[in-house]
Amino acid sequence: MKMGIARKSGLLNEKELEITEKYTVEELLKQLKDGTLSSLEVTIAFSKRAAMAQQLLSCLTETYFPEAQERARFLDSERASGRIVGPLHGLPISIKDAFQVAGSAATIGFVSFLDHAASKENSPLVDILLELGAVVYVKTNIPQTMMANIAGSIRIPALCCGTYGFKPSTARIPDGGQISPVSAGNNFFNPSAGPLANDIQALGILCRSLLSVRPALYDASALDVPWRSLEVPPSAPKLRLGLLAEDSAFPLHPPVKRALAQAVSALEAKGHEVVPIAPARTQVANALALAFAFFMLDDTPPTHVAASGEPVVPSVIQSMEVFHSFKCDFLDDCKGLEGIKKLAALNVKRDAIQDEWRKIWKEQKLDGVIGPAAQHTAVAHDTYGLPPYTLLLNVLDYPACVLPFGKASSALDAEPFVMGPGQVGPSYDPKLVDGAPTAIQVFTNKMRDEECLQVSAIIDECLKAV
Template identity: 30%
Template sequence: MNPTKWQELVEVKRQRLLQAIPRDWIIPPSPNSNVLDIPASCAVLSPLELEITNTSDVSVLLSNVASSKWTSLDVTRAFCKRAAIAHQLTNCLTEIFFEPALESAAKLDDHLKRTGTPLGPLHGLPVSLKDQYCVKGVETSMGYASWLGVIAEDDAAMVKILRDSGAIPYVRTNVPQTLMWTETHNNVFGRTVNPYNRSLTPGGSSGGEAALLAMRGSILGIGTDVGGSSRVPAHFCGIYGFKPSYHRLPTAGMVNSLEGQDSIATCVGPLSTSLSGIKVLMKASLDSRPWNLDPYVIRKPWDEDAYALKEHGEGKSLCFGIMYDDETLEPHPPVKRALEMTKKAVEAAGHSVIEWKPYKNAEIYAVTRSIWLADGGADYKSAISASGEPMINSMKPDADPSEVPYFRKPREPLSAYQLWQLHAKKRQLRKDHLDRWQATASQTGTGRPIDALICPVAPYVAVPHGQTRSAVYTLIWNALDYPALVLPVTTVDPSLDVKPPMHEYRNCADQCLYKLYDPEVFKGAPVGVQLVTQTQEEEALLAIGAIVDEALKAM
């Protein structure tokens, strides 16, 4: 391809995206750093549309549609409008299909009127999609110029489940080039920013989803997670994010980075403005028998007994472990405060908390990175070679494109045998960690091991563009195949989150992290915590998450 051809393709694509927004939904540019209030003041949304989109609880929205208080058409139009506003302020969208969405909403309203019964458990719910989920008849570029013009012949399995459940896909959202970043920027669509403070990142790789949800341009979004890609953005943007265990939900029919790397499987990663949104999505998906769409999906329907916490004392007198620090990167003050707030909240609700010491974390990190880098960068090179677009080696806005930081330099590819040894090491680490978890039964006082672990999502909150570090606090749970849930807790308060005095650093990365912290830079940024349970305990984790969420709200 001609060296400038990819740039021409990108320009055409960006123009098409802007032209898909109706002219009367266009708003003037804003000089504001925090743009969360603009949808309410820009005069695009009617009072009813503001009421609809300001509703954060998915169960309430579904109830209002099912009872005909709101029509699906009104709800869908409201979220289409607010998504258009969100995109103009944060650059969060990659694909817009408003007209088909509105047509689907009208058909759902007709069905409800004729039958008196919702089509499915997600009837009339607009759902946004990360730019990995193929939608029939639409491009899925995943931020690669080489993939522009490739039209999907069918819906991804998750999209089929959504449609069959009565949901309405209406937009897709931005991702970083290669996906393997905790920020969101690519050569096709550019950089997505955090609506709490546009000088900060919304995270990645599901950063477009998180920015859209924070702006209330969506109430439920479907991301993915292989190392923190749904949880880090949830933490950065003040929403709920979930990573289930491997192969609990279907990934068939979606495009991906590192395709074929199955040792640490990519998981469907729902994000929502409410915990009810994640629960209803999980239950609807599992009730749909997704193993009939994806041969990798475990044949394990939604387990109501597990959600009732039958194996966890029915939710009474739970015992949590809490990991304050992984002993490689010391968390910033607001992250520590969120952990303490969570501990106090669950204790006030009648539960107990014991300290969890990091266990072989550094080994798990090293094995995980080596597995991801085993191809020597061949996957990334293959994806960009057809167009000639450059590889993005730094997320810094002023980065020298020819400079390759050490962490982006490809390693020598591993032989099959060398990769097998990593897989064997990971298997042993999983067994070691299971034994460590089970051993806590002697400390909990319940006769059970800890019911869940409370820990940081990242050692920092949303950082300035180009400043994220390795996602060690999330990738560990991908490697161990433990489900993990992010709950919003608080926001940065400079009067409470004071920078600590200089101290002895653990390593260079820890020193850089200390120097990065300035409470005024991060003022008002959201702070979340992460809850973790053992593998295949999705239902239990969501139920425990609801207990913790309620306890936090009661404080």
């Protein structure tokens, strides 16, 4: 939501505007803890912003405004008695619709799920957030089948909206107890839960707080691995970073190319080393073909759509049409296989992709890798297409962070760009995306989540100086 809309509406007073626009999460938590701000006034301020966003964008599936205010009053009374409930004391947090909140539904974009009974209990993540002192005040909307931003449901909103997003390694953050569109037990290609925020420090605050209570005691699917406190060097270290090359099948739009080139220049100017990784080694196209092969092992999601008679939404149709136009021979030797033999063959292919990246980490001695988060920035509705540059990290099961950096410009990137033969993706219209945010993606090796955020913070500080 543009800041001007909230100001022009007259629905928020000056202090509420300040609460929702001025502070980082760390600053808000400090003021909630010392009593400069009350949980109630912070909750009301963010609830007003959420209500306005809902009227403009239909971005919410549930609002818990009365319950959130009751919760905030309780937290304020605890603080008045000298008790801070937890590290997230008084902080309003929204959650994705798939997470369950007792007494309300989780429809995950299906009309047929509207008849489902309200959830009887919270998802483990919700219980943990409450134990940590947070205020759950809204649930955010998702596309039909949860598949229109598959393998990027944190990072794609971040890159399109100019915010920060962090996808942890699978099962670091508890994501059990969600409503799922696939068959129970279908866990051969797992999602991961993670935060979206307006500042990079907030990503680490949430992860560190969640893991402080041992999520595995709440959620059997979560790893019982604590969040590590990395040593803070006296000065920012000089990083050796890989540069993820553009894949010829998924060419980058000019604003994305420009943002990435500027990021590389800014990093090198600060003494960091950037090492290009050859396109033949990155496995971007192969990973996309493999991931969709995994997705198509389960035909349950379409049955949920058919159950209500609702039409398949254009974004789902468009993404599948784009996928079927994509040609890749990586899985040719898997054709004709069925059942467990096909699953086993796909797992062998995933092993091959992961092993190639193992070699890259070992040979190049990298601290991290930077690259595009998508071919493009925010584009017209129902034209996003495929997510090759985020999907790669799901296949590898690597932690990845999206950092906002720059904006599209019809003046700087004036020439339209149309996909050529063998290329997949939306075309570039300079006027249509003028001013849209651009971003870069940072990732590290599997289970190096702490390093991913540390490296991302160093890069973000460097980019902010540009």
